[in-house]
Each structure stands twice: as structure tokens, then as C-alpha cells.
Amino acid sequence: MFTDLAEQAARMAADADTFADLLERNAVHGDAERRLEIAAVERETARILRRNAARLRKAVGELTQPELEPLPRLPRHESPAFPF
Numbered sequence: 502m503f504t505d506l507a508e509q510a511a512r513m514a515a516d517a518d519t520f521a522d523l524l525e526r527n528a529v530h531g532d533a534e535r536r537l538e539i540a541a542v543e544r545e546t547a548r549i550l551r552r553n554a555a556r557l558r559k560a561v562g563e564l565t566q567p568e569l570e571p572l573p574r575l576p577r578h579e580s581p582a583f584p585f
Contacts, residue, residue, distance in 0.1 A: 503567070507557035514550035517543045538576050546572050 521543035524536040553569045560567040 503557040503560045507554040510550045510554035510557060514547040514554065517547035517550065521547070535576075542573050542575055549573070 521540040524540035524543070528536040528540070549570045549572055556567040556569060
């Protein structure tokens with residue numbers, strides 16, 4: 502069970518990094534501050550997910566559930582006036 506959760510957390514971490522890359526690359530197209538702020542949160546999310554995945558892998562065979570770190574919330578922004 503923990504192994505499956507660890508793999509899912511690892512996939513989510515990779516997705517968060519991919520999304521952060523996209524935001525950073527497109528920050529030059531306007532709305533840079535918002536995109537870079539979200540990218541920073543996505544990078545932190547990826548780091549936490551990787552730590553949680555490691556905790557889950559370590560817990561395989563144990564009887565208690567490992568304590569996992571909560572994920573950060575994305576910053577709230579007004580919707581941009583142009584497409585994302």
C-alpha cells in the first residue's frame with residue numbers, strides 16, 4: 502500500500518516540476534510575477550512530495566502510517582485579462 506502511494510507521490514512531484522518549468526518559461530509573456538510565484542509554490546510542492554514519497558517507502562512493512570508533510574496552498578490572484 503505505501504509503495505503505491507510513494508509512486509503516486511513521486512509522479513505528482515514530477516508533474517509539479519513540469520508545471521513549474523512551463524510557468525517559468527512562459528513568464529516572459531506577461532503576468533510574470535504571478536507565474537513565478539506559482540512556480541515557486543509548485544517547486545516547494547515537488548520537494549515535499551518527494552520527502553513524503555521517501556517516508557512512505559521507508560514505512561513499507563511497518564504497522565503505523567508515516568507522518569506526511571502537508572502541501573502548500575497556491576497563492577490567490579485575480580484572473581489575468583489574457584489567456585494563460
